[in-house]
Amino acid sequence: MNSLGSQYPIFGPEIQCPHCRQTIPALTLTDTYLCPRHGAFEADPKTGELVHLQSGRHWRLWNGDWYRQHTHPDGIRxxxxxxLDRLYTQGYRATRVIIAKRYQELISTYLERSTPWRGQTDSQKPRLYGLPVEFSPDPDDEPCWNVINFDLEKEPGAPVRYPYFRLLE
Structure with missing residues (x-):
């Protein structure tokens, strides 16, 4: 006799929709979740990703939050x-962006580079939206970087990690 767990996709009988965070059910005996607003999402047990069938967008789960996995530089940018806009409206200013190393090749041509000017010491660092850019540690050392896309370091304080859907609040 099969256990109840084997009747559901890898994320269980229900998840939060990566777009609207509404709780959505799994369709039994399939690898699919169905959101009434956003349609079907298929769970891939081999990769651990959730794929929105209509758009082909991929999502990964980390600490209860869905992070969109980008394939084009415009998406991550x-x-x-x-x-950054959200942080600014909350009264904070970002001082640095740390981007997942897996996006380094994808986004490197879009980074601003300049030559030292009037004694600037960090101007050799690539920049994005005027902020110094660094790339994450190796995901083998910090597994979260297999899933999350970037951290914003704000002034003052710790990094602020942004799952994509939280930006839509």
Whole structure:
């Protein structure tokens, strides 16, 4: 006799929709979750990803939050820009952005580079939206970087991690 757990996709009988955070049910005996607003999401047990069937967007789960996995530089740049806007409206200023190493090749041509000017010491660092950019540690050392896309360091304080759907609040 099969256990109840084997009747559901890998994330269990229900999840939060990565777009609207509404609790959505799994369809039994499939790898699919169905959101009434956003349609079907298929769980891939091999990769641990959730795929939105209509758009083909991929999501990964880390600490209860869904993070969109980008395949085009505009997607990650847009997500960072939205997070910066959100941080600013909360009264904070970002001082640095740390981008997941897996995006380094994808986004490197879009980073601003300049030559030293009037005694600037950090101007050799690549920048995005005027902020110094660093790339994450190796995901083998910090597994969260297999999933999360970036951290914003704000003034003062610790980094602020942004799952994509939280930007839509």
């Amino acid at each position: 847009f997500e960072i820009h939205e997070a």
